[in-house]
Amino acid sequence: METLLQGLRAVSEPTRLRILMLCAHAELSVTELVQVLGQSQPRVSRHLKLMVEANLLERHQEGSRAFYRMSEDSDVSDLARMLVDLTPDDDDVISVDLERLDEIKLQRAQVAEEYFRRNAQNWEDMRGQHIDDESVDARLKRRILSAPVRDLLDIGTGTGRVLRLVGEDVRAAVGVDNSREMLAIARSYLDQEVLRNCQVRHADMYRLPFPAHRFDAVTANMLMHYADSPADMVREAARVLRPGGRLVLVDFASHDLADLRERHAHRWLGFSDTDVERLFTKAGLEIQEVERIDGGDLTVCIWTGKSRIEIANDLVAEAL
Numbered sequence: 001m002e003t004l005l006q007g008l009r010a011v012s013e014p015t016r017l018r019i020l021m022l023c024a025h026a027e028l029s030v031t032e033l034v035q036v037l038g039q040s041q042p043r044v045s046r047h048l049k050l051m052v053e054a055n056l057l058e059r060h061q062e063g064s065r066a067f068y069r070m071s072e073d074s075d076v077s078d079l080a081r082m083l084v085d086l087t088p089d090d091d092d093v094i095s096v097d098l099e100r101l102d103e104i105k106l107q108r109a110q111v112a113e114e115y116f117r118r119n120a121q122n123w124e125d126m127r128g129q130h131i132d133d134e135s136v137d138a139r140l141k142r143r144i145l146s147a148p149v150r151d152l153l154d155i156g157t158g159t160g161r162v163l164r165l166v167g168e169d170v171r172a173a174v175g176v177d178n179s180r181e182m183l184a185i186a187r188s189y190l191d192q193e194v195l196r197n198c199q200v201r202h203a204d205m206y207r208l209p210f211p212a213h214r215f216d217a218v219t220a221n222m223l224m225h226y227a228d229s230p231a232d233m234v235r236e237a238a239r240v241l242r243p244g245g246r247l248v249l250v251d252f253a254s255h256d257l258a259d260l261r262e263r264h265a266h267r268w269l270g271f272s273d274t275d276v277e278r279l280f281t282k283a284g285l286e287i288q289e290v291e292r293i294d295g296g297d298l299t300v301c302i303w304t305g306k307s308r309i310e311i312a313n314d315l316v317a318e319a320l
Helices: 002-011 014-025 030-037 041-053 077-086 092-119 123-127 133-144 161-169 180-192 230-239 259-264 273-282 308-319
Strands: 057-062 065-070 151-155 172-177 198-202 215-221 241-252 285-295 298-307
Touching: 002 014, 002 041, 002 077, 014 030, 014 041, 014 057, 014 065, 014 077, 014 092, 030 041, 030 065, 030 092, 041 057, 041 065, 065 077, 133 161, 133 215, 133 241, 133 285, 133 298, 151 161, 151 230, 161 172, 161 180, 161 198, 161 215, 172 180, 180 198, 215 230, 230 241, 230 273, 241 285, 273 285, 273 298
Parallel strands: 151 172, 151 215, 172 198, 215 241
Antiparallel strands: 057 065, 241 298, 285 298
């Protein structure tokens, strides 16, 4: 009871309720929250400190900046979610906050999209500077088709590379990306290869425009190191998987090439197997296989996760 009361006290102030609402929609830095709320940095920081102490928010330090998001596993997580659900989006103050939050998200997206825009035409060539594309493609295709796939989703499809790789072997495939320049190139490639069962859409990888349990397999090829929130990306990918479906992630293993942040807008310096296993577990997936492909200074990994529901069914079948 004391924990719940502490949580209620921590949020029983208009600004803190606004902060909770914002952090339920995105992971935000102090600077970004100041920009939305229109209040001083010291005042916003004091509010954040109280909310972290009450376990309503989680704080993550990245270099000189700290990011805040709504707690997911604390004793008051349910309370926080309930308060957010009860707060109307059309409230005069909240609606303005969400509009300003959309502006921040747009600013973030513009940074990434500007990079893609500058390099859209030679994107395929740039990839080859870091990895053996042919080797990765061959292993990725084998991994995707290691089990029957009727419907495939490729998140962050870029130029449609994955769609072209397996388009002839699946019933239907959809690629989504937030860069219209990339999608234009992807459509051109799909037309050239007459892959009529493949299509591309403009979409947000955190809010996929598909119902739950829509796809047999979901892929994310060299996307995760650009993601603002890999956990949200994996969770959303898992949501659209059918029972027994598989998520196939291709990305760099952990590395120390920090200049890739500046030169190529990388958000993360690769991922360890432990990192990915944690992401899978939180999304309700079981890691099934890890393949490694050395490529000079960088190693590419292919991680495959499968629905825990199907795994449980498989174990029952084996026991019988």
